[in-house]
Amino acid sequence: MIGGGTGLPVILKGLRKKDVDITAVVTVADDGGSSGVIRNYINVVPPGDIRNAMVALSDVPELYKKIFQYRFKTDDQFFSGHAIGNLIIAALSEMDNNDIFEAVQQLSKMMQVDGHVYPASNTPLTLNAKFKDGTHLAGESEISAAGKTIEKVWVTAIDDTEPQAVPEVIDAILNADQIVLGPGSLFTSILPNLMISNVGEAVLKSKAEVVYICNIMTQKGETEHFTDAQHVRVLHDHLHHNFINTVLVNTEPVPQNYMDRQKYDEYLDQVKHDFKGLRAQGCRVISDNFLELRDHGVFHNGTQVVEELMQLIGRPNSWIN
Known part of the structure; x- marks a missing residue:
């Protein structure tokens, strides 16, 4: 699975009950909340999505x-808002000379993780966006808060190197029986992973x-008024290839x-359906009641x-026409 945010753990919990070998490739471009504060202070990959x-x-x-x-709690001045797991991941990373990948593997053993959790990159990444009005912004939280229509996103490494995933991530993608994208924020949870050049290339080569799990709701500052076909079009445009075989859509x-x-203020309206638009992009559509309230x-x-x-998974190559 490739993604981040709150949607990824929901599916991982269900998969853990099945007889499958799970690898979660998790975004490292988060600059908000506890993860963002830790990242700014000690220059480590943001740990929140990895922790979850x-x-x-x-x-x-x-x-x-x-x-x-x-x-x-927020009134704990020194530790305000920080999750203990974030602090542990940051500490292990620092102990391993900022090798976040190795730190997560060590902690996975301690936490008895049934599967693999791989940071998408071993170095912190910054998400960049170009908007339809021609302006640019850097930083996931800044982009989400801008309230503008996003044209494209890309990632840059804070040390000015070419963003790359470690070989284990690429091997996991190339050897996978199924690659699942989402559910999660299109521009800030899914695309930051695919915009790492060797990750995107591996997905295309695999x-x-x-399988893309389409969001149920549109998201403020990202996918306002989007149909399910528009979500997929954005993914295809960013990788310059119609690479998604199957789309799961809640009806x-x-x-x-x-x-x-007020509590879920980032969500707007329910995603509208455009099954014809999905099929025109070469996607098989599986629609059902995937809703939980x-x-x-x-x-x-x-x-x-x-x-x-x-x-x-039980119907190998069944997506090929």
Whole structure:
């Protein structure tokens, strides 16, 4: 799986119950919240998405997970807003001379991770965006907050080197039976991974079926008024190739006035469907009720999505026309 944000762990938790070898390739371009503060202070890959993926695949007792995930209260001046797991990942990385990849592998053993969690890059990356009005911005949080229509994104390394993934990431992609993108923010969780040149190239070279889990809701500052076909078009345009084989689309309507708009203020309207537009891009469309409603928010039903992914694995090469 390739992605980041809150959607990735939902699917990882479901996959962990199946007899599959899971590798999560996680974005390292986050510059907000606790991850952003840690990144700015000690120049380490932002650990938040990595932490959540590890917990989703961990076999340690629930108490250990709760401690790892615990976030200090905002009135704790020194540790305000920081998750303990973020601090542990940062410390291990510093102990390993800022080798975040090796630090995550060591911690994965401690956390009894059932699978692999790989940072998409071993160095912190900055997400850059060009907007339709011709302006540019750098930084995930700045881009999301701009409220402008994004034309394209790319990543740069903070040490001015060419962004690259370590060989283990590329080998995992090339040897995969199935590559899953999402669910997650299109421009700030999925594309930052694919814009690392050797990651994007590996996805195009892979013989695995590429499955995109389309978002249920459009997102403020990223995908306002987007259809499912427009989500896929953006992915194809960025890699200059129609590489997505199958798209999972939720068709269950979200009940009116269910969402807490203050708590989930980044989400706008339900993604509209354009199945003709998806098929015109060479995609097989699988539509079903993938909706889960909880805490007055809208999420993917991890169990339903995973069952569909498992069925796809059982039908090798079935996406080829």
